[in-house]
Amino acid sequence: MTKKIHIRPEKAVKTALVYLLVLIVSFLFAFPCIWLVLSAFNAEGDLLTLEGFFPQEYSFDTFRRLFTETNKYTYWRWFGNTFFVAAVSCIISTFLVIAVAYTISRYRFKSRKAMMKATLILGIFPNFMNMTALFVIMTQLHLINNLWGLILLYSSGATMGFLVQKGFFDTIPGTIYDAATLDGASDFRVFISITLPLSKPMIVYTALTSFVWPWADFMLPSMLLVDKSSWTVAVGLNSLDDSEFSIFAAGSMFVAVPIIALYVALSKYLIQGGSAGAVKE
Amino acid sequence: MEAVQNASKKSAFSDYRVRLSCIFMGLGQLFCRQFIKGALLMLLEIGFILFLVFAGVENIIGLFTLGTTEGVPIMGIEGDNSVSMLAWGITTVVLVLLFALAYYANIKDVVYTVGEIEKGNRVKNFFESCQTLLNKKFYFLTLTLPLVFVCIFNVMPIVFTALVAFTDYGGEIVPPKLVSWTGFQSFRVIFTMSEYIGTMGKILAWNVLWAVGSTFLVYFGGLGLALLYNAKCLKWKRFWRVFPMFAYAIPSFITLTGFYFMFCDSGPIVGLLKDWGWVKENFTIISYDSKWSLRLLGFFCCAWVGVPSVMFLATGILSNASKDMYEAARLDGANAFQQFRYLTLPFVLFATTPVIISTFINQFNNFSIFYFLRPETVYAPGYFNANSSDLLINWMYNLTVENRLYSLGSALSLILFAFMALFSLVAYVTSPAYKKEDTYR
Numbered sequence A: 001m002t003k004k005i006h007i008r009p010e011k012a013v014k015t016a017l018v019y020l021l022v023l024i025v026s027f028l029f030a031f032p033c034i035w036l037v038l039s040a041f042n043a044e045g046d047l048l049t050l051e052g053f054f055p056q057e058y059s060f061d062t063f064r065r066l067f068t069e070t071n072k073y074t075y076w077r078w079f080g081n082t083f084f085v086a087a088v089s090c091i092i093s094t095f096l097v098i099a100v101a102y103t104i105s106r107y108r109f110k111s112r113k114a115m116m117k118a119t120l121i122l123g124i125f126p127n128f129m130n131m132t133a134l135f136v137i138m139t140q141l142h143l144i145n146n147l148w149g150l151i152l153l154y155s156s157g158a159t160m161g162f163l164v165q166k167g168f169f170d171t172i173p174g175t176i177y178d179a180a181t182l183d184g185a186s187d188f189r190v191f192i193s194i195t196l197p198l199s200k201p202m203i204v205y206t207a208l209t210s211f212v213w214p215w216a217d218f219m220l221p222s223m224l225l226v227d228k229s230s231w232t233v234a235v236g237l238n239s240l241d242d243s244e245f246s247i248f249a250a251g252s253m254f255v256a257v258p259i260i261a262l263y264v265a266l267s268k269y270l271i272q273g274g275s276a277g278a279v280k281e
Numbered sequence B: 001m002e003a004v005q006n007a008s009k010k011s012a013f014s015d016y017r018v019r020l021s022c023i024f025m026g027l028g029q030l031f032c033r034q035f036i037k038g039a040l041l042m043l044l045e046i047g048f049i050l051f052l053v054f055a056g057v058e059n060i061i062g063l064f065t066l067g068t069t070e071g072v073p074i075m076g077i078e079g080d081n082s083v084s085m086l087a088w089g090i091t092t093v094v095l096v097l098l099f100a101l102a103y104y105a106n107i108k109d110v111v112y113t114v115g116e117i118e119k120g121n122r123v124k125n126f127f128e129s130c131q132t133l134l135n136k137k138f139y140f141l142t143l144t145l146p147l148v149f150v151c152i153f154n155v156m157p158i159v160f161t162a163l164v165a166f167t168d169y170g171g172e173i174v175p176p177k178l179v180s181w182t183g184f185q186s187f188r189v190i191f192t193m194s195e196y197i198g199t200m201g202k203i204l205a206w207n208v209l210w211a212v213g214s215t216f217l218v219y220f221g222g223l224g225l226a227l228l229y230n231a232k233c234l235k236w237k238r239f240w241r242v243f244p245m246f247a248y249a250i251p252s253f254i255t256l257t258g259f260y261f262m263f264c265d266s267g268p269i270v271g272l273l274k275d276w277g278w279v280k281e282n283f284t285i286i287s288y289d290s291k292w293s294l295r296l297l298g299f300f301c302c303a304w305v306g307v308p309s310v311m312f313l314a315t316g317i318l319s320n321a322s323k324d325m326y327e328a329a330r331l332d333g334a335n336a337f338q339q340f341r342y343l344t345l346p347f348v349l350f351a352t353t354p355v356i357i358s359t360f361i362n363q364f365n366n367f368s369i370f371y372f373l374r375p376e377t378v379y380a381p382g383y384f385n386a387n388s389s390d391l392l393i394n395w396m397y398n399l400t401v402e403n404r405l406y407s408l409g410s411a412l413s414l415i416l417f418a419f420m421a422l423f424s425l426v427a428y429v430t431s432p433a434y435k436k437e438d439t440y441r
Helices: A009-040 A061-068 A075-106 A112-124 A127-140 A147-159 A163-170 A174-182 A187-198 A200-216 A219-224 A233-238 A242-271 B002-014 B016-023 B027-031 B035-065 B082-118 B126-135 B138-164 B185-192 B194-230 B242-249 B252-263 B268-275 B292-320 B323-331 B336-364 B368-373 B392-402 B406-429
Strands: none
Touching: A009 A242, A009 B194, A009 B242, A009 B252, A009 B292, A061 A075, A061 A242, A075 A112, A075 A147, A075 A163, A075 A187, A075 A200, A075 A233, A075 A242, A075 B138, A112 A163, A112 B138, A112 B336, A112 B406, A127 A219, A127 B082, A127 B138, A127 B392, A147 A200, A147 A219, A147 B138, A163 A200, A163 B292, A163 B336, A174 A187, A187 A200, A187 B138, A200 A242, A200 B252, A200 B292, A219 A233, A233 A242, A233 B252, A242 B242, A242 B252, B002 B016, B016 B027, B016 B082, B027 B035, B027 B082, B035 B082, B035 B126, B082 B138, B126 B138, B138 B406, B185 B194, B185 B406, B194 B292, B194 B336, B194 B392, B194 B406, B242 B292, B252 B268, B252 B292, B252 B368, B292 B336, B292 B368, B323 B336, B336 B406, B368 B392, B392 B406
16 A cells, blocks of 8 residues: 555545534533633622623632631531542442442353343332432431441442443453463452453443542432531532522532542543453454 | 252252251251351351341331331320331341341252262362352352342332332321321322323423433434544544543532523523523523423533543443454455444444443433522422423422422332333343343454
8 A cells, every 4th residue: 555645635624524523512511611610710709790701800719718718618528528438439339330240241140131130120210219218228227427328328329330331341352261261260360360451441430430420419418418517519519509609610610620630640541442452363 | 861850859858967957057067067157157047036036026017017106206205117117127028038048048058068978079168168159159259249238228218119109108197107008099199180190291201302312412422422532633632532521520510500500590691692682681591481491401411411421431432342343344445434334333332232221211310400400499380399391300309308298209100110110121121232242252
């Protein structure tokens, strides 16, 4: 094959189209974020003081109020609670989800299909209907106002979502396993030294989603955390008045930062292919 | 062959050790010289009997009576709490079932061991049994803990809710008042009162439309974006992917509240449209009687929130597609469109069928979107305790949390659950991912 030196016009049009689309998409995603960030620097708190989309005057006053008026906003407390719940749930859920998904994908045992169907049926049940029952159960277990209660709920809830990870494990070629088993590796060894390294992208995805859910959830904390000292950021920010719009915007900014940082640190795993080239037939 | 198996089964149960294990867990194992395992099993049974004596029997009786003495807080009389009795009753029944399962496993185990002894094989010691667990029954090890979790926090509440549908819990009747079993009373109320049926029909129709529309939007939006960002001619891919990542990273309660502020009457969008004279003075997007404007806004917000996560998943799956496949296709002269149509699309559809299903279910039960987009609770005319943009789950919330109609809400959710379960089971069982699990191995 010989390389063509000049650019073909159809290719140029295609490239231009791709860039145009990417620019539009980027704007659609970026604009609301920029709007929220700028609103946080609004000198006056109210939504009505915006001129068009943007504040008339910028200042750091909102942030000062958010961190110093501790009788109104115990922001760092909320933030710490949220971080604790999200981090611990993330570790437990990732472990459980990967183990369950791998097991269901790789092994053939009696109740396997029944378990998959049961998971599906359980998942359909409207979450909210369980809430009255959950509240009663958590009260009986003395887990109201207790962050560990939330962690347990998130971990078991995340486990129910294993079908996505199972779909991923299904795409790992079975020949890899057969080769390892022939070499005399135990099932546990196979899981640790073959499956895990191959599925880094999926593990990162799992860890991210199981971190984001508790981090961003509003319903469960608002139901189970009654005490102001055990509140998470979601409950705290939602208790704010409509006139405190810029406080809300400022508080929101700090909630998005850890996840963005995590993503930037881990992004290459999300995209990286795992099994390409591992088996040559 | 079958006769031989039957004979060995018969002889297994005539063995004294098997009979001993049938009488008391672990006894037979002791006589097979498996001391640690036998002792552990016996401890389990003793613990279970103690539990039954001290709490279990009482709990099961409580499940049937739901309390006999009514408490009067003013006079300091502490009565029975029907709701907690219901919860503990269910727990006890589950524990009894689990114990029955363990008992069955114990008999199966001793039958196996006795068989090994008769064959003249050496009996495994405790350490070796653990080794077997790690190797041959790896699935048992990984699934036990999650199963227990799911039973307590996912199955229990559903059973509880299902049972509440057959009681009169709710309205005036909440503890310390005694709750009682009323059979199909709640279902009768739902099917005889026209306001329930009418509201259910309208909300269900909108809910189905919403779920189908938003799933379509989110799934193909995500897939399209993943392909767009995968395009060869696009430079700085990592940079461009940062923008959808923002949407992914920001918790949806912030996004949705933010969008509410942006589109509400005092927000910038309505204000600017009025300033430019594009709309009339009384134009609103979010108000107590707005229907389609709010529904469309819901679709927009849902896409904004949901597309990035599907996009990242699809990107991961695309990168997992075998490179050899594409090479072969290119050598055979397939063009880009053909590669997409015959390689990428089937592969992605195969790998993401669970994503489609879970997206559909999540959207069907999307509580937060219209909870945050219409913050004030106003009920529309023609609807019973609901508004025109409310999904079923919002309606349930109104019924149970705002108005405390627990048994009616539970009965409604049971009806809808039957409907949904049937639908998604059929969808899943007929999907390619279920039928041909091993296609891409």
